[in-house]
Amino acid sequence: MNALQIGLIAVGALVVAVLFLWQWWQSRRSRQPVQVAPPAPPAMSPDQSPRVSLRPSPIAGDESDNAAAARVEPTMDVEAAGVWTPRVSPAPAPHVVSDEAADFAVVLSPVSTPPAVEPEYREATPAAAPVPPRPKLLSEWPFDERLHVHASVVSLSGSPFDAAPFVSAAGRALAWVRLFRQSPWETFDPANVGSVQQLALALPLASRAGPIEPQDMDEWRFVLTELAHAQGCEAHFHGFRDGPERAAELDSFLAAVDTIPVAYLVKKDGGHWLGTRLRGTLEANGFRLQSDGRFAYHEVESDAVIFHTVDGFERPFTPERLRTENFTALRCTLEPVRLKQPLARFDMYRQSLRALAKLLDADIKTSEGDVLDDAQFAATRDEVKTAMDALVNAGIEPGSDTARSLFY
Numbered sequence: 001m002n003a004l005q006i007g008l009i010a011v012g013a014l015v016v017a018v019l020f021l022w023q024w025w026q027s028r029r030s031r032q033p034v035q036v037a038p039p040a041p042p043a044m045s046p047d048q049s050p051r052v053s054l055r056p057s058p059i060a061g062d063e064s065d066n067a068a069a070a071r072v073e074p075t076m077d078v079e080a081a082g083v084w085t086p087r088v089s090p091a092p093a094p095h096v097v098s099d100e101a102a103d104f105a106v107v108l109s110p111v112s113t114p115p116a117v118e119p120e121y122r123e124a125t126p127a128a129a130p131v132p133p134r135p136k137l138l139s140e141w142p143f144d145e146r147l148h149v150h151a152s153v154v155s156l157s158g159s160p161f162d163a164a165p166f167v168s169a170a171g172r173a174l175a176w177v178r179l180f181r182q183s184p185w186e187t188f189d190p191a192n193v194g195s196v197q198q199l200a201l202a203l204p205l206a207s208r209a210g211p212i213e214p215q216d217m218d219e220w221r222f223v224l225t226e227l228a229h230a231q232g233c234e235a236h237f238h239g240f241r242d243g244p245e246r247a248a249e250l251d252s253f254l255a256a257v258d259t260i261p262v263a264y265l266v267k268k269d270g271g272h273w274l275g276t277r278l279r280g281t282l283e284a285n286g287f288r289l290q291s292d293g294r295f296a297y298h299e300v301e302s303d304a305v306i307f308h309t310v311d312g313f314e315r316p317f318t319p320e321r322l323r324t325e326n327f328t329a330l331r332c333t334l335e336p337v338r339l340k341q342p343l344a345r346f347d348m349y350r351q352s353l354r355a356l357a358k359l360l361d362a363d364i365k366t367s368e369g370d371v372l373d374d375a376q377f378a379a380t381r382d383e384v385k386t387a388m389d390a391l392v393n394a395g396i397e398p399g400s401d402t403a404r405s406l407f408y
Contacts, residue, residue, distance in 0.1 A: 141200060142176045142185035144395060144402060147250060148202035149217060149239040151224055156232055160195035163188060165231065169223050173203040174405055187401075206254055207408045211247035253394065254406055257387040258337060261346065261380050263353055263372055264312060265330040265362040273360060275322035278330075281359055282309075286352075293317050297352060307334040307349050330362075337407045340399030342388050343381065350377050 141150065151170075155161045167175045167188055175188035177196040185200065186193070203220060205212055221237055228235040239246075267273060273281075279289070287295040287309070293316020294308040310316055312329025334349045336342035357364050364372045388398055396403050 141202070143174060143200075143202045145239060146246065147396070147402065147406065148174075148204055149212075149220075149237070149243045150200060150202040151221070152236045152238070153199040153201070153224070153228055153233050154197070156234055160197055161199075161231060161233055162194065163196045163199045164190055164194075166199055166201065166224065166227060169227050170201045170203065170220070172207075172405065172408060173201045173220075174401060176200045176202075204402075204405045204408070205243065205247035206251040207406060208254070208258065209408075211251040212243070214244050217243055250406075257391050258407060259383050259387040261334045261336075261349070261384065262367060263332050264365045264367065265309075265332065265353070265357055265360060266312070266365050267328050267360070267362050270328070271361075272326040272328045275325050275327060278327055278360075279317075279322045281356075285356065285359065289317060289319075299348070304339075306339065306345050306352070307332055309333070330360075335407070336384050336388060337391065337398050337403050340397075342398045343385055346381055346384050350381075 143150070150173075153161075153163075153166055163175070163177055167173075167190070176185040177188050177193055177200070178185060178198040179193070179196055181197050183197075188199075201224070203212070203217075217240055221240070224235050224237075282295050283289075286300065287297050290296050290308075294310050295317065296305045297307050297309070298304065299306055309330050309332045311327050312331055314331055332349075332353060334346065336346060339345045353364055356362075366372055366376070370376075391398055391403070396406065
């Protein structure tokens with residue numbers, strides 16, 4: 001080992017020793033207590049006195065000077081901290097006398113204010129929390145029980161089951177499902193829903209065909225019961241005891257509010273339209289030929305169907321008829337009960353008829369052959385409004401799934 005190596009080792013040892021001593025000295029300084037002189041009280045003139053006494057407040061219920069003082073510890077808990085309030089009201093109580101009953105007057109003498117008002121800490125009284133609205137219980141059904149008889153289907157083993165066979169067998173009943181035990185009800189969608197934990201099927205008590213018959217109710221129950229046994233499920237049925245009576249009442253109500261405005265477009269001068277020209281005109285103005293043979297008018301903004309039209313003899317259109325036949329009249333029908341915002345849709349129906357009459361060189365007439373003028377349109381609109389108001393007051397919203405199932 002040469003002298004250079006020995007020198008480097010010595011220098012390194014010296015540096016390490018210096019660093020060790022520096023660290024020891026810094027640690028010793030940090031452990032020494034820091035003494036800070038208390039701040040001097042602010043200077044006060046002889047004629048000044050503190051506004052608030054520093055003597056602790058006496059314990060509540062003990063007014064003697066010898067009572068033990070309650071110590072208030074500082075806290076960072078906002079809810080647990082006390083709220084400072086004066087022990088007396090800053091203003092005396094008013095002198096109240098009843099003039100109307102002097103013999104029974106009660107005089108409220110003012111409360112004398114003590115010379116010194118000392119603050120005290122009182123426990124904060126939490127304000128009464130507002131009562132939240134009652135949440136919808138999980139056991140409540142997602143449909144109006146007045147208007148339906150219904151069934152609830154669950155698996156005997158508690159496992160998920162396929163709801164599609166039950167919905168298919170239930171006919172025109174509306175279906176809701178729970179995907180999990182405590183999940184909310186959802187409308188059954190066969191494209192997105194497979195196995196479910198619970199299925200609810202609601203059969204409307206009436207439709208445009210009339211009230212549901214007792215034998216139809218029994219058959220509905222029998223079909224679902226047999227299917228439930230085959231699928232390892234159990235079905236519970238509700239509302240069948242007074243179902244026939246409620247069905248008759250509902251049918252009478254539906255017949256009273258089912259207002260259907262009808263108008264005819266008749267070719268002027270007894271002429272006719274070529275089928276090809278008629279189809280081109282209708283399709284160019286928002287109409288589409290449906291599979292049931294009706295031309296449906298679609299709203300531009302929402303693409304919703306507003307009204308339908310067939311020929312003047314209420315016969316459906318076919319592509320063959322439109323190629324080979326001529327037509328002298330069109331029958332246009334609006335169903336407000338199946339539309340949301342029925343009055344606005346009625347106004348759209350009236351405007352569309354007028355525009356179509358100009359394009360086809362036709363008159364707008366009633367089924368009796370009278371011309372439909374503004375006064376008759378206004379009267380029909382009032383009838384629609386009255387019927388829709390009655391429907392809403394009964395808890396049935398026009399255009400809803402319930403309304404569509406009842407006016408089927």
